[in-house]
Amino acid sequence: MATRRLAFVIRSLPYKTEASRLALTHAIASQTVEIYLEDGDLVEPVVCFIGDGVMNCLKNQQAMKNYGLTSIEQHMKNSLLLDLKVLICKEDLDKFGIKEDALIMDAEDIGGETKAQIVPYSEIQKEMEAVDHLQFF
Amino acid sequence: MGKLTIGCFSSLVGSLSLDFAVKLSEAAVKKGHSVDFWVSSNATMLSKKGQRAFKDYSALAKTLQELFATGKFQATACEACAEARGYGKEDTMEGWKRHSMDWYLASTFSADRVLLIGGD
Numbered sequence: 001m002a003t004r005r006l007a008f009v010i011r012s013l014p015y016k017t018e019a020s021r022l023a024l025t026h027a028i029a030s031q032t033v034e035i036y037l038e039d040g041d042l043v044e045p046v047v048c049f050i051g052d053g054v055m056n057c058l059k060n061q062q063a064m065k066n067y068g069l070t071s072i073e074q075h076m077k078n079s080l081l082l083d084l085k086v087l088i089c090k091e092d093l094d095k096f097g098i099k100e101d102a103l104i105m106d107a108e109d110i111g112g113e114t115k116a117q118i119v120p121y122s123e124i125q126k127e128m129e130a131v132d133h134l135q136f137f
Numbered sequence: 138m139g140k141l142t143i144g145c146f147s148s149l150v151g152s153l154s155l156d157f158a159v160k161l162s163e164a165a166v167k168k169g170h171s172v173d174f175w176v177s178s179n180a181t182m183l184s185k186k187g188q189r190a191f192k193d194y195s196a197l198a199k200t201l202q203e204l205f206a207t208g209k210f211q212a213t214a215c216e217a218c219a220e221a222r223g224y225g226k227e228d229t230m231e232g233w234k235r236h237s238m239d240w241y242l243a244s245t246f247s248a249d250r251v252l253l254i255g256g257d
Contacts, residue, residue, distance in 0.1 A: 004246045018178050022146060026177070029238035036243030043242045133251035135144070 001040030005131040006030075008045055009124075010053035012137055014072045015063065020056045023047065023137035024075040031082055046085040046131065048124045053137075054092045057103045057116065076104045081112035087127060088118050138169040139249035144241055147255030148179035150194050154255025155183055159197050159204075161254070166209045173248065175241040177215040180255070181222060184214035186230040198230060205232035213240050 008027045012019040027045040034042070049057055056072045063071035079086055088103065106115045128134055143162060147154035155176075162172040176183050183197060190196035204210035216235040219225075229235060245251045 002246075006242065006245055006251070019146070022178055026238045026241065030242050031239075032237070033239045033242045033246070036240060037246055041246060043246050045242075133245055133248070135251065135253040137253070 001038075003042040003044050004133070005044045005046065007048060007128055007131040007134045009048045009050060009128065009134065009136045010056060011051045012056075013052045014056040014058075014061070015067070019137040020053060020072055021075060023135075024072065024079055027084055028075070028078055028082060030084075046087065046127055047079060048087045048089070048127060049092075050089040050121065050124060051092055054088055054096065054098065057088050058098070059102055059104050073104050076116070077107035077110055077112065080104075080107035080114045080116060081110055083112075083114045086114075086116040087124050088116055089124055090118050090120050092121075093118060138171070140171045140173065140247060141165050142173045142175065142241070142244045142248035142251045144175040144177065144251070144253045145180045145183075145255045146176070146178040146253075149182040149188075149197065151179075152255060153195065155180055156195050156197065158252075158254040159183075159200055161252070162204060162210060163200060166204060166207050169209075171209040172204075172211075173244040174210065174212040175215075175244065176212070177218050177238065177241070179222075181214045181219040181224060184212070184219065184229050184233040184235075185224050186228060188230075201230065202232065215241075 008023040010020045010023045027047050030043045030045045061071040061073040063069045145158040188198050213234040
């Protein structure tokens, strides 16, 4: 029995490319990975938003209305519903003047209990050093 | 010898990231390593059969066939990404698998190194 931890570090803006959506959908896919692994083995993702990537965490996204697409907001909420660890860089939020009340911090409306965490970059750095594999999107 | 899991999301034509990822796979296999190769998003184009090689555009089908023949290289395309782009199972090049994203995550479990190349 073992657990491999994977970091999905998102630096890309939402909707400009597919990158941030792919990062979230790949992280969410960890929920069904067991079908390929031995009993008890797990892949545990942590999702980190840094730089321009913090824009993905803004509330009230209108992707369905404007593009007919599921929003990054919905993927964020699904991540929290599935208890994925979601970290958002505090310094980058400050740089853009984004306050916590503008962010998707939980998925309570769909029954989620886990909350996103706003943390200093040093915490994200620690997480990146602690995981088995690191991926930048 | 080790195992590499390489993910790539960039398109076959329009970016050289796939070329680099396939070249890296080739170098790793030649050194005796095994490679799991995952394509998602626009990179699923790489798995489409019937590609015609022109000198002005990336053409990797022949290299891929040689890699498959080594037995140390397996490549999988994201099924949903391919279907969304109109590539059905019948359009897929011989040797390729098609799965959902959990295949990639499962491959990382036993990988010595995971490289995401062209995450854009």
